[in-house]
Amino acid sequence: MCSNSSTLTVVDIPKDCGNAPRKIVIRDFLIALYSGDLDQTLEMLTDDVRWEVVGSHVLAGKAETRSWLMHAVSAQELKLHTVITHGTDCGADGVATYENSRTACFNHVIVFSGHAKTAKISEIRSYLIDG
Numbered sequence: 001m002c003s004n005s006s007t008l009t010v011v012d013i014p015k016d017c018g019n020a021p022r023k024i025v026i027r028d029f030l031i032a033l034y035s036g037d038l039d040q041t042l043e044m045l046t047d048d049v050r051w052e053v054v055g056s057h058v059l060a061g062k063a064e065t066r067s068w069l070m071h072a073v074s075a076q077e078l079k080l081h082t083v084i085t086h087g088t089d090c091g092a093d094g095v096a097t098y099e100n101s102r103t104a105c106f107n108h109v110i111v112f113s114g115h116a117k118t119a120k121i122s123e124i125r126s127y128l129i130d131g
Contacts, residue, residue, distance in 0.1 A: 007035075007076075008031065008034055008035035008036075008074070008075060008076065008077070008078055009076065009077045009078070010031060010077075010078050010080070011077055011078070011079050013027055013080045020085050021117060022085045022090060022112070023083045023085055023090075025044070026083050026085070026090055026092050026110060027080060027083060027092075028040075028044075029041065029044045029110075029121065030078065030080060030092060030094070030108070031078065032044070033069075034074065034075040034078045034096050035074060035075070035078075036072075036074030038066065038069055038070065041069060042062055042065065042066060042069075044120055044121055045062060045065065045120055045121050045122075046113050046120045046121065046122045047061065047062055048060075048061055048122070049061060049062060049065060049120075049121060049122055049123065049124070050122070050123045050124075051065055051068075051123070051124045051125075051126070052124070052125045052126070053126045053128060054125060054126065054127050054128075056128075073098055073099070074098075075096035075097060075098055075104075076097055076098060076099065077096070077097035078094065078095075078096055078097075079094045079095045079096075079097075080092060080093075080094040081093050081094045081095075082094075087115065088111055088112040088113070088114065088115060088119070089109075089110075089111055090109075090110045090111070090112070091107065091108065091109050091110065092106075092107070092108050092110065093105070093106060093107040093108075094106060095131065102130070102131075103130070103131035104128055104129065104130050104131055105128075105129045105130075105131050106126060106127065106128050106129075107126070107127040108124055108125070108126050108127075109124065109125040109126075109127075110123070110124050111123035111124075
């Protein structure tokens with residue numbers, strides 16, 4: 001997640017991403033996020049994005065999000081268990097593995113700004129648990 005992106009090994013992704021275009025967008029967003037590709041991650045967000053890391057803090061807008069992501073550590077491995085979409089409301093869960101084999105389980109509830117294929121992410125609620 002830091003500005004210096006690392007090589008991320010994606011070891012598992014849901015097989016059915018091809019039948020729902022929004023699932024592919026979420027998959028690509030999470031790969032960018034966990035690999036530390038700051039520009040790609042921010043490109044997928046609305047300017048007024050609201051990102052709540054439940055139990056920790058709330059980010060308002062791209063500037064706060066950029067600042068937070070620049071100080072985050074990139075994962076080495078990503079397992080994406082489930083991607084669920086229903087209109088503009090979506091979710092994904094999985095496990096990220098970091099240096100020294102530290103793991104973190106995640107669930108991101110993702111809301112898109114509209115129904116268009118080009119709609120960006122306007123809200124995220126992240127539930128993060130060290131594993």
